[in-house]
Amino acid sequence: MAAGEDRTTRSTVRTITDLARLAGVSPGTVSRALAGKSLVNTRTREKIEALAREHGFRPNQMASGLRRQKTGVIGVVIPLGHDTRQQISDSFFMTLLGFLADELTTHGYDLMLRRVVPGDDADWLDRFIGSGMIDGVIVIGQSDQFERIEEVADGxxxxxVWGNHQEGQRHCVVGTDNRLGGRLAAERLIAGGARRIAFVGDTGPMEFAARFAGAQDVAVRMGLPEVLPLATHLSPDRASEEIAGHLARHGRQIDGIFAATDTLAALCLTQLRAQGLRVPDDVKLVGFDDLPIARQTIPPLTTVRQDIAAGARGLVDLLLRRLGGETTESLVLPPELVVRETA
Incomplete structure (x- = not known):
């Protein structure tokens, strides 16, 4: 009976996923272990190597097979560990995804999209990579998953990744200089007469934290009170209510708002109007992104533009070069202040 069970087990270990299931780890961990990556602890690596030998699963054959495999599909994954109720229908995601789809199609690739809420699941990215369904992956946003992305990038x-770049990071990123963008926003508010500035958004995610820090830089340099952080989710079912609460408590004490996104800025406009505060007379307002909605609000929104189309081209270009074996540097795009009527 034991011999029969052994033959059955041997016959079912044909892929990384099979070996991962047998070892009780993720496919990404198996891949890194068999590639000799130091990221995998010694005990786990030795266990995987022993199982591979036992079942005739040779690392060199596996690596060769992976290099030959072409699916013609690029995976795009959006991790939402920072705000589990945010939707892909968010205007920023839809804008970037549209440009990405156009660019990938031009290069002959299809796009496979996944929205994930990592939670306690540390292997969400490994499973996507090890699924055998994609040739490469674009991650939109670092969320609260910076360390996980760093670990995967090692192997x-x-x-x-679309996100914020910081010195010394190991994963390749495309994104805007968010800290500089925050400085531009605060400088515009102050030039318009604002002296008590609030930041509407979540300062946890790296991109938003950098925008907040940039605004804080300017307030400190100008000798003004520190920028007031007003924590706000991005999910539409929560943001309006939270902004209304913030304004009820602080609306008469602030005269400038820097919103982390244009979507939040548009919600601020609605709530400011509901509470009898005029923009820009009573409160100046600056958003971030320069999405189409920024030109459609009443009054039109002053915002910090990040070139999302150029970002999409950069993401695809760098990924295709990496698929071709190149080593690439990150791409940091310059932000641009777009002055309209809210500040």
Whole structure:
């Protein structure tokens, strides 16, 4: 009976996923272990190597097979560990995804989209990479998953991330200089006469934290009170209510608002109007992104523009170069202040 069970087990270990299931780890961990990556602890690596030998699963054959495999599909994954109720229908995601789809199609690739809420699941990215369904992956946003992305980047090169760049990071990123963008926003508010500035958004995610820090830089340099952080979710079912609460408590004490996104800025406009505060007379307002909605609000929104189309081109270009074996540097795009009527 034991011999029969052994033959059955041997016959079912044909892929990384099979070996991962047998070892009780993720496919990404198996891939890194068999590639000799130091990221995998010694005990786990030795266990995986022993199972591979036992079942005739040779690392060199596996690596060769992976190099030959072409699916013609690029995975795009959006991790939402910072705000589990945010939707892909968010205007920023839809704008970036549209440009990405156009760019990938031009290069002959299809796009596979996943929205994930990591929670306690540390292997969400490994499973996508190890699924065998994609040639490479673009991650939109670092969320609260910076360390997980860093770990995966140590053993997987065919990945590029939209997000914030910081010195010394190991994963390749495309994104805007968010701290500089925050400085531009605060400088515009102050030039318009604002002296008590609030930041509407979540200062946890790296991009938003950098925008907040940039605004804080300017307030400190100008000798003004520190920027007031007003924590606000991005999910539409929560943001309006939270902004209304913030304004009820602080609306008469602030005269400038820097919103982390244009979507939040548009919600601020609605709530300011509901509470009898005029923009820009009583409160100046600056958003971030320069999405189409920024030109459609009443009054039109002053905002910090990040070139999302150029970002999409950069993501695809760097990923294709990495698929071709190149080593690439991150791409940091310059922000641009777009002055309209709210500040």
């Amino acid at each position: 997987y090169r065919s990945m590029v």
